[in-house]
Amino acid sequence: MTFELHPNLAKKIFLVDLPLCRVLLEDEKHYTWLFLVPRRPNLSRTIDLSQPDQLQLLQELDFVQKALWDHFRPTQLNVAAIGNKTAQLHIHVICRNETDPAWPHTVWDHPVRSPYDDSSKTAMTDRLKALLSFQSQLSG
């Protein structure tokens, strides 16, 4: 069986393929909200990954978080594997700010949802693609 994105994840904005994970962006202007989706079939939890893939995921999570932290200087990073509604393993990496509408609560069940306008979406996508492609010396 080959890797395929769950329809809920296929709707997100594509950013980049790292050696293990596809990186996607949520269309939500209040938070810089990324998803790392390991490109392996039949995963629902990090414990379903092989040991080498777990190590690779760790490296890619560290890379993405450090890039976001250095570039956006958020108040906090929220990192989570939840998967209650979309069972395919995907790890949320979200920049949180004291000024965002959900702070200090979590974003997942917060009612405010605001998509980017077209020009902001293009600008943010380009910015993140550049940021995450710049140093892609991550080993596969």
Added chain:
Amino acid sequence: MTFELHPNLAKKIFLVDLPLCRVLLEDEKHYTWLFLVPRRPNLSRTIDLSQPDQLQLLQELDFVQKALWDHFRPTQLNVAAIGNKTAQLHIHVICRNETDPAWPHTVWDHPVRSPYDDSSKTAMTDRLKALLSFQSQLSG
């Protein structure tokens, strides 16, 4: 500076010290809800950990999740580093069930909070201590 628990975490129920993390239990009967707190000072995010400590955290998260998964057979595991309200790095590992009061939403902002009664708390604490101590061949 030495490791000390944030007052919000010091209130949780102590389970076990793994080589890196102190493992704590939330007093909440609807979810088996654990916290892994790396015993290092001045951490707010996983990216604050050294590379060897990140690898050790990965190993301990894998160990705890597999133990909970095999023992409790939940519907899903929710794993998250949030830290918006309690800045000290702590990773939530939560067994979720389709029958729990928040399902399929996340638990963090769900209004239902129900502490264990005394005998259930003792029973659960003993059960988890045995479960997480049994195979503690985790290298430090």
